[in-house]
Structure formats: structure tokens, C-alpha cells
Amino acid sequence: MKLQKTYILLLSICFINSCIAAHKSILQEIENHTIGEITFVKDVIPPKDYSKKDILSSFDLKDCKDLNIRFFLDKPLVHYLQKLDTNLPAEELLAKGNFQFSFYVDNTLIYKENLNQGAGTIAEKSTATVFRKPFISSTNEDSWGRFLWMRFMKRGGGEESLTEGSHSLKIEIRPYLETPGIITGNIIAKGEITVNVIKPKVIEEQIKVQPIAANSGWIISENKYDTQKIKELNKKILQEDFKDITSIVVIKNQKLLLEEYFNGADRTTLHDTRSVGKSFASTLLGIAIEDKYIKDENQTLHTFYTLKNFKNYSPEKETITIKNLLMMRSGIDGDDSNPDSPGNEENMYPTPNWLQFALDQPMSKESTNDKKWSYYTAGTIILGDILNKKVPDGLEKYAHKKLFAPLGIQNYQWEYTPQKIANTAGGLRMSSLDYAKYGQLYKNNGVWNKNQILPKKWVQTSLAPQIGLPHTKDEFYGYLFWNKKYTINDISYEVSYCSGNGGNKIFIFKDLPLVIVITAVAYNKPNEVDKIMKEYLLPAIID
Structure with missing residues (x-):
């Protein structure tokens, strides 16, 4: 086992070193003074076309439709993580660490965040030395950079600090590692820009x-x-x-x-x-139970479906109750907050049959009789289907007759x-x-x-x-x-x-x-x- 771990570590180091060598050609195209810097640019520019004239010294926050940062490292992130713990192999370092961002407004630290380990790909963090990330995107680009900026502005005090007028915004990037305490390295990139805040005039x-x-x-x-x-x-x-x-x-x-x-x-x-509409499913179930179209919330799924006809059958799936689905405690491997979860709602919407999708999902490996809470949108599709099957004339007409019309x-x-x-x-x-x-x-x-x-x-x-x-x-x-x-x-x-x-x-x-x-x-x-x-x-x- 020790030999196997040593072999993996050697492979990781060789892989990283080869990647660093491959990126030398990119670094040679960037002037030396940009290493360790964060620059701010308006447009998405390929690295080979990037030049000093593209760098912004200031921007107007009100009118800003696109704002990107491009930062330049001497070596890939995994190299800096290895400095924090020399005993861990690369894959474990990347599973426990990432970039730490610090935001300063007028030289006062306003917000600090350790990026979730899932932010960015393994390949990117193992090989890249040049990063381009959107902060503000007119196309709503799906990127951790955009969500980091929104968290800084909305929850991290950015909007309160960036009052009307001009401000300096400074950002510092460090590596961090959770082992389980947080270890933080030295600054590996930093940059500063003037932000002009212009408020709409109201009378x-x-x-x-x-x-x-x-x-x-x-x-x-x-x-x-x-x-x-x-x-x-x-x-x-x-x-x-x-x-x-x-x-x-x-x-x-x-x-x-x-x-x-x-x-x-x-x-x-x-x-x-x-998702306000989810609560209406709860309401209609309460009415249907009172009307005796459904016995009670303790009825199990096998009462309504032949679960062996769906993928990933297990006896435990038979025990899921209406109550479990109402409380988001079904034990099904579905978590809308986790993009890697097989039952994530974004995987459901493109499918031709949402009920099939919901009942096809496997049970979570962590599932027990005391099932943990996990926000599972597809579970409410099951509840809607049960209602539609059991109430007279289907869910839509029943909702109008028993809820909407009386209100x-x-x-x-x-x-x-x-x-x-x-x-x-x-x-x-x-x-x-x-x-x-x-x-x-x-x-x-x-x-x-x-x-x-x-x-x-x-x-x-x-x-x-x-x-x-x-x-x-x-x-x-x-x-x-x-x-x-x-x-x-x-x-x-x-x-x-x-x-x-x-x-x-x-x-x-x-x-x-x-x-x-x-x-x-x-x-x-x-x-x-x-x-x-x-x-x-x-x-x-x-x-």
C-alpha cells in the first residue's frame, strides 16, 4: 500500500511538472510584470490577443455590463497547495483546497471567501497559470467568478461599502487548504481598480x-x-x-x-x-387527505407505483412515504444544491418524463431510516403525480374547485x-x-x-x-x-x-x-x- 501511494505521488508530481513545462510558452508571451497580478478587463479576450491596452484602471459600476478578471500565476494552484502540505498527493490537495479571495474597499477588508473545492476543474487547477473569470456578465456566464462577485456584493458588504462616488477596490488571492483547520499561503496574485458608483436619480x-x-x-x-x-x-x-x-x-x-x-x-x-408553487402541492395533499382520496401522509410509494419497473430499485425505496417527500427526507440521491447529484433538478428538465426521472434515481448511500434533509425538486413531481392519479378529474381541476375558487x-x-x-x-x-x-x-x-x-x-x-x-x-x-x-x-x-x-x-x-x-x-x-x-x-x- 505504501508503495502504491508513493507511486501515485510520483505520478502526480511528474504530471504537474510536465504541465508547468507545457505552459512555459504561454507565460513567455506575457510580460514578466504581470506574473502575480490581477487585471480587470471588459471583454473576453483570448490570451494570445491580450495586451496592456485592454486593462481597465476604472469602471462605472452602474453602467457596467461586463467585467472580467484575468490573473497570472507563476505556477498552477496545486503547486502552491503542495507548499502548504508536502505529504498529500495532488488529487487530495485539490479535494481539500482552492483559492482564497480577499476584497478590500478603500483599503479596508470587506469580504474574504475560501472558494468551494468544487469551484474550477481539476485540470484547470493542476495546469493553468492564466485565469479569466467573469465578475459581471451580460450573458450570465456560468462561472464561479460571477457567483463570487454576487456574494461579495449582496452578502459580503460590497454594496454597503461601494456607496455613491469613487472607491478603490483591491483583491488579493491566496491558496488555502482545509486539513481540517484552514491553512492559508502567501499572496499569489493581487490587483486594484477604481470603482465609480453612480446611483439612478430619484425624486x-x-x-x-x-x-x-x-x-x-x-x-x-x-x-x-x-x-x-x-x-x-x-x-x-x-x-x-x-x-x-x-x-x-x-x-x-x-x-x-x-x-x-x-x-x-x-x-x-x-x-x-x-418554487413557491411547491407549497401548493402540500396544500392540495392536505385537502385530498381530508376528502379521503388519499389515506394519509404515511402512505408509502409502493401503494402508488410498481417500483421494480423503475431503475435503481431497492427495498428501501418501497418505504418512502408521502411525508418523507413533503419534508424533503426521501433518502433518494437527489440534491439540487449539488450539481454532481444525479437527481439534481437541472438533470430532470431536459428529460421527456419527469416522474420517470424522479423514481429512477438511486437511494443515497448515506440513506438510513432517519433520512437526512436534501432539497429534491423531483420529489414534488412524484407528489403531483400521486394527486393527479387519486383526485377526481385530475390535479388541475381539483385545485380550482377545492382551493382557488373558494379563495x-x-x-x-x-x-x-x-x-x-x-x-x-x-x-x-x-x-x-x-x-x-x-x-x-x-x-x-x-x-x-x-x-x-x-x-x-x-x-x-x-x-x-x-x-x-x-x-x-x-x-x-x-x-x-x-x-x-x-x-x-x-x-x-x-x-x-x-x-x-x-x-x-x-x-x-x-x-x-x-x-x-x-x-x-x-x-x-x-x-x-x-x-x-x-x-x-x-x-x-x-x-
Whole structure:
């Protein structure tokens, strides 16, 4: 075994050295002073055409459509990782290490991130000495560079630090290794640029609280709130500090307190709230169980499907319950946060049969009777198919008769699976006021206009913090609903909510008479809803 490990290590070193030699020709084309530098460029330029005239000394953040960094190393990343631990072979170094980025604004460290080990290919980190990565891309280029920039700006303090005016932005790159503590090497590349921040001009008339028009379908609330806070929020949205927000609706004590629209949306807009639609699958299952079309949430998959007809059959798959799928604890090897997961939703969408895809997936190797939580969009397709099979006239007509019509919701749009079944994975479009009705139904423990549309027990079970989420201390999951707390003025308020890509939320507060709907189109971008809630909306409307 020792000889085998030594052989692997020697092969790794030989491979790296040969790659370094192969890159000498590239390095010879780059002037010596660029080694160890990060440069900023607008366009995507092939290395052979790259020259000093392409390097930016400054850029205007507001008007910037494309911004790339190109950095030059003396040797590939794996070489620097070997300096941090000389005993590990190359493949293990790359599995435990990567680049560390530090962002300085006006010489103050604002954000530091150790790139996930999966960022970048093994070949790139073993051989490349010249890297080009987008920070801002008009084509939304799929790259760790773009997502790193968004995390710096949205979560790492970048937007707060880059206030209106000119600032210096300095970036340093180091190697890091997790062993399991973090070891960091010396700076291997650094660069600096001037950022000119230009905010859109807004006038007082634009940031005023928007008046609620007639015929909303809601009684208008006479509750007071902090209009100045709302004006500050409106200004942030109009100046694009909070990007891509399309609507905010607040219901307080079952009355309409606030209704505002942005970025071309209005009361008639049907918003694509993505995975908010998953929660509706939970609602319809609760109604179907009450109507006795489905026995209960403890029914197992083998009740509905001959699982041996699908790929990767195992006896354990027979034991998966509706409840497991509602709680994202099926044990199936599907994780939408992991691009390498076979059951990742992006692998499902191109297939001709989403149900087949969902049931074909293997069980996770880590799966046990106490299955771990893993966000598995394809699992909600199974739930939708079960509903479609068991309720009269299919899922779509049943949803209209038993949920939408009683709530007075007439104008909405489903998306569909390839089998033309209403898509319970997401994409159900409604107006903001109708989403508010759905949230208020849960706030009312399933009652609407004195009619018990949804069983009270189902509502309480669905919204309850049933399972703690990984990598968080105080966030939970119920039956296709999320759960957490917001702390305002040292008081914590529990809230359950629907959540969809882009910043779409329906909040149902437990101990406050509040339902809040926020819609947005910031798809695949870090959203700023938590900041909107904690710093503006809740302080403005909590008594």
C-alpha cells in the first residue's frame, strides 16, 4: 500500500511538472510584470490577443455590463497547495483546497471567501497559470467568478461599502487548504481598480408610499406604520440597491396595509414565483387527505407505483412515504444544491418524463431510516403525480374547485410537466394579492369566509419547524414550507414561509397578525429579502 501511494505521488508530481513545462510558452508571451497580478478587463479576450491596452484602471459600476478578471500565476494552484502540505498527493490537495479571495474597499477588508473545492476543474487547477473569470456578465456566464462577485456584493458588504462616488477596490488571492483547520499561503496574485458608483436619480414623488387603488378585494387597513421607512425602502429599490423587486404586499389583521409595485409590475401581473408553487402541492395533499382520496401522509410509494419497473430499485425505496417527500427526507440521491447529484433538478428538465426521472434515481448511500434533509425538486413531481392519479378529474381541476375558487382566485397560470400535468415543482403564476389570500388562508388556520377549506391540523403540521436544516442553527422545514425567526429590537418573531428562486416569498407570522408577499425576478442571484424584512418592512409595520 505504501508503495502504491508513493507511486501515485510520483505520478502526480511528474504530471504537474510536465504541465508547468507545457505552459512555459504561454507565460513567455506575457510580460514578466504581470506574473502575480490581477487585471480587470471588459471583454473576453483570448490570451494570445491580450495586451496592456485592454486593462481597465476604472469602471462605472452602474453602467457596467461586463467585467472580467484575468490573473497570472507563476505556477498552477496545486503547486502552491503542495507548499502548504508536502505529504498529500495532488488529487487530495485539490479535494481539500482552492483559492482564497480577499476584497478590500478603500483599503479596508470587506469580504474574504475560501472558494468551494468544487469551484474550477481539476485540470484547470493542476495546469493553468492564466485565469479569466467573469465578475459581471451580460450573458450570465456560468462561472464561479460571477457567483463570487454576487456574494461579495449582496452578502459580503460590497454594496454597503461601494456607496455613491469613487472607491478603490483591491483583491488579493491566496491558496488555502482545509486539513481540517484552514491553512492559508502567501499572496499569489493581487490587483486594484477604481470603482465609480453612480446611483439612478430619484425624486421625492417617486419614493412616496404608493396609494392603494380601489377594487383590491381586501378591506383597506387603517393601521399606522412608519412611512419614512417605506420611503427609504422604495428609494433603495428604485436606485437598484435592492434589485429586481416587483411587488410588496402587506396584510395586517386580515386587511390590506401596503401594496406596492416596481420594475413594470402592477396589480394584474402574474408573477413567476418558481418554487413557491411547491407549497401548493402540500396544500392540495392536505385537502385530498381530508376528502379521503388519499389515506394519509404515511402512505408509502409502493401503494402508488410498481417500483421494480423503475431503475435503481431497492427495498428501501418501497418505504418512502408521502411525508418523507413533503419534508424533503426521501433518502433518494437527489440534491439540487449539488450539481454532481444525479437527481439534481437541472438533470430532470431536459428529460421527456419527469416522474420517470424522479423514481429512477438511486437511494443515497448515506440513506438510513432517519433520512437526512436534501432539497429534491423531483420529489414534488412524484407528489403531483400521486394527486393527479387519486383526485377526481385530475390535479388541475381539483385545485380550482377545492382551493382557488373558494379563495376567489380566478386569474392564474400553471406550468406543466412533459405529461401535461400541472407542475407542482414550481412556476404557478398569480397576482400578488392572490398570493396574499393563500398566505392568509394559512394564517386563518385553513379558514376562508368562514369555510374550513384546509384542515387546521394540516396547517399547523405544515408550518411547524419539524426538521432543522443543515448548516444552519435556527432554520427549519415543515411540509414544503420553511420556518425561521426574525429578530427586531431584540424580540424574535417566528415565521413560516413559501420560497422561490429570484427572491419570491410568502411570509406567515405565527405571533404577529401579518402576511407579507414579496415578488422578484432576481433568478439565480443572491436575494436581499432578509435585509428588506429586517431593516425596513418589519421595523416599519410592527407596533
